[in-house]
Amino acid sequence: MYKKHSLEERLLAVKKCLEGLSPRCVGRQLGINSSYISEWLYKYQREGSKGLEKRPNIRANFEEKCKIVCAYAEKGIPLHRVSSDYHVSQSSICLWTRIYRQGGYGALRTMTKPDLSIKSMGRPKKQEPQTELERLRYENEWLRAEVALLKKVRALMDEKERQLREIGRKPSKH
Numbered sequence: 001m002y003k004k005h006s007l008e009e010r011l012l013a014v015k016k017c018l019e020g021l022s023p024r025c026v027g028r029q030l031g032i033n034s035s036y037i038s039e040w041l042y043k044y045q046r047e048g049s050k051g052l053e054k055r056p057n058i059r060a061n062f063e064e065k066c067k068i069v070c071a072y073a074e075k076g077i078p079l080h081r082v083s084s085d086y087h088v089s090q091s092s093i094c095l096w097t098r099i100y101r102q103g104g105y106g107a108l109r110t111m112t113k114p115d116l117s118i119k120s121m122g123r124p125k126k127q128e129p130q131t132e133l134e135r136l137r138y139e140n141e142w143l144r145a146e147v148a149l150l151k152k153v154r155a156l157m158d159e160k161e162r163q164l165r166e167i168g169r170k171p172s173k174h
Contacts, residue, residue: 005032010052013037014044039080046084058087065108068093069100 009030014037016026023041027034043051060068064086072082072093083090099107164170 005036007049007052007054010040011049014040014052017041035080039084042081043084051084055087060086060088060092062109065096066105069096069105069108073097073100 009032013023013026013030013032016029017023017037018041021029022034023037024034026032027037040052058064068082068086068088071077071085072079077085079090079093082088082093096108
C-alpha cells in the first residue's frame, strides 16, 4: 500500500545516506522503498531541503511532454531523475511514454484523459426487456447459447472416449 512520507521522514532518510549508508540499507532500517530514498537524495543534492517538499504537479503541454518523453525513452535518463528535473509525476511520465510507444509523438498531442466516472466502471447492468416479445427473444437467445455449449461439451467428451478406446482403455462412466 502507498504511504505518503512526511518531510521529516524524508530528511531523516537523506541524512542517513549522507552519513554514508546506502539507500537500500536506510530503506531497510526505516521500512521505506529504496527507490524513494534514491529519488529524495537526488532532489536534496540538487535543491537542498526545498527539493523534498511537496509540489503541485504541472500540466504539461505537447512540447513539454515530447521533451520529457525524449529524455526518458530515448536518452535513457532514469525515471526518478526526469521526474525530479521536470517536476512531473513518475506515473505521468510512464503514461506518456506508453502512449508515445504505441502511436509516436503525434499521439501525445491528441491524448485525452480516460473517462474515470463511476458509470464507466465495472460490468454494465443488464436491462430488463421492455415487452413480452423482447423478454422471449432474450430467453430464446440464452437457451440457444446453452444448447450450443452443451453440444460442445458432449463433443469433447465423445472425442476423449474415442481416444481412450483407441489406446485400449475403458472410458469412465459419466
